[in-house]
Amino acid sequence: MPRRPSLISPESGPVRLRFDIAYDGTDFHGWAAQSGLRTVAGVLDEALSTVFRLPVRLFAAGRTDTGVHATGQVAHTDIAAEALGHAYPRGGDRGAEEFAALVRRLSRFLPEDVRVRQIIRAPSGFDARFSALRRHYVYRLSLAPYGADPQQSRFVTPWPRALDIDAMTIPEDVRVRQIIRAPSGFDARFSALRRHYVYRLSLAPHGADPQQSRFVTPWPRALDIDAMTTASRSLLGLHDFAAFCRHRPGATTIRELQRLDWVRDGDLVTAHVTADAFCWSMVRSLVGALLAVGENRREPAWCTTQLTATARASDVVAAPARGLTLLAVDYPPDDELAARSAVTRDMRSRD
Numbered sequence: 073m074p075r076r077p078s079l080i081s082p083e084s085g086p087v088r089l090r091f092d093i094a095y096d097g098t099d100f101h102g103w104a105a106q107s108g109l110r111t112v113a114g115v116l117d118e119a120l121s122t123v124f125r126l127p128v129r130l131f132a133a134g135r136t137d138t139g140v141h142a143t144g145q146v147a148h149t150d151i152a153a154e155a156l157g158h159a160y161p162r163g164g165d166r167g168a169e170e171f172a173a174l175v176r177r178l179s180r181f182l183p184e185d186v187r188v189r190q191i192i193r194a195p196s197g198f199d200a201r202f203s204a205l206r207r208h209y210v211y212r213l214s215l216a217p218y219g220a221d222p223q224q225s226r227f228v229t230p231w232p233r234a235l236d237i238d239a240m241t242i243p244e245d246v247r248v249r250q251i252i253r254a255p256s257g258f259d260a261r262f263s264a265l266r267r268h269y270v271y272r273l274s275l276a277p278h279g280a281d282p283q284q285s286r287f288v289t290p291w292p293r294a295l296d297i298d299a300m301t302t303a304s305r306s307l308l309g310l311h312d313f314a315a316f317c318r319h320r321p322g323a324t325t326i327r328e329l330q331r332l333d334w335v336r337d338g339d340l341v342t343a344h345v346t347a348d349a350f351c352w353s354m355v356r357s358l359v360g361a362l363l364a365v366g367e368n369r370r371e372p373a374w375c376t377t378q379l380t381a382t383a384r385a386s387d388v389v390a391a392p393a394r395g396l397t398l399l400a401v402d403y404p405p406d407d408e409l410a411a412r413s414a415v416t417r418d419m420r421s422r423d
Contacts, residue, residue: 086150090254091116091130093145095246098286098394103135103145112136115246116147124151133260133401134267137353139393141287144268144400148260257410258403262417266330268399269345271359271391276339288340289395295341295366297334303365303372304332307358307379315381315388316358317351325351332358356390363391 093116101109105117113130120128130147197203212228214220219230257263272288274280279290307329314325331346343362345355361378364370378385404412 085153087153088148088150088254088258090250090252090258090260091147091149091248092250093132093147093246093248094143095141095145096286097136097139097141097245099245100138102138102140103132105129112142112145112246115243116248120149126152131260133264134350134398136396136398137356137393140396140398142398145398146260146264146401146403148254148258255406255409257406257413259409259413260401262413263403263409264349264416265402265404265412266346266348267350267401268331269350269355270397270399271343271345271355272395272397273341274339275341286394287397289392291341291363293367295363296368297336297341297366299368299372300334300362300366303362303375304334306372306376307332311379312382313351313354313358313379314383315378315385316354316361318353318384320352323351327351327354329358334362353390356393356396357384357388359391359396360389364389 093112095112097112099110100112100115103112105111105114113132116130117128120130128149128151130149132145132147134142134145136142136145212224213231213235214224214228215231215233215235217232219225219232220228272284273291273295274284274288275291275293275295277292279285279292280288308331310326310328312326313329317325327350328348329346330348331344333344335342335344343359345358347354361370361375365372365375378388403409
């Protein structure tokens with residue numbers, strides 16, 4: 073008999089899961105969980121802990137800042153195998169005809185408020201109580217001032233006081249797009265080869281259109297895109313980006329910037345930024361410095377001189393968070409994940 077797809081195999085022990093996540097960062101205080109603040113990790117950790125009935129903590133490929141969005145965030149966590157449950161055989165319609173007559177006969181002897189809907193031959197090992205993976209309930213309320221309709225009154229609780237439904241539901245600004253069993257050696261952060269970001273600006277005099285306003289930074293002043301492109305090329309490669317990073321104790325600021333270019337489509341200007349990894353506030357600081365070049369407040373060569381700095385430059389101003397989105401994270405083939413993770417961890421520990 074075919075089995076349903078399962079996230080796990082019958083073995084015991086923790087199972088590593090990969091999560092692909094999208095979110096609108098406008099109303100979040102960044103990715104990392106912080107006491108008393110609404111964060112992406114905080115919301116997801118709480119929801120997953122409720123689902124799995126044990127504490128869950130996600131580890132992300134990139135800890136985005138306050139107000140930064142993502143369409144391709146990747147995270148992982150380890151879950152005990154018994155918390156996930158196992159695949160189980162389909163009952164299907166096997167034995168339905170065999171017991172159909174018994175169901176009809178039994179129904180004649182039962183009161184109208186209880187019914188046996190089906191009887192089938194149970195598969196080997198089945199136990200109605202102990203084989204169950206989960207139970208599903210619904211709770212129904214009527215907000216009508218007169219209560220529930222007569223046809224529903226035995227199954228619906230009258231609740232004439234107002235309720236804030238939005239506060240009671242899962243927030244719409246974060247979604248887990250996919251959960252899969254992670255291949256051996258996978259680590260959302262340390263196995264990553266590179267991260268891809270985009271930064272979007274609108275040069276329209278009226279700012280960003282309403283449908284884009286949460287994800288596009290309005291910039292009504294003119295920009296010299298050619299000058300910004302020239303300055304961007306000088307920043308590519310392996311450098312110490314200390315001038316463009318906020319200080320984090322024990323963290324390196326050496327990164328390999330692999331892509332930094334600009335595309336204009338009408339009033340929309342998009343920066344594509346790719347690196348092996350990014351330090352704190354690096355993308356927004358790079359964009360902010362290049363906007364100064366685009367406004368002719370700085371020469372293109374000024375960006376290159378910042379690469380000799382050993383600390384954050386006071387005259388580098390980070391661009392607003394709303395225009396930044398984590399687009400995707402690249403990983404090596406499955407058989408290279410563990411080696412990539414080991415190399416990255418070793419590099420970070422020596423910095």
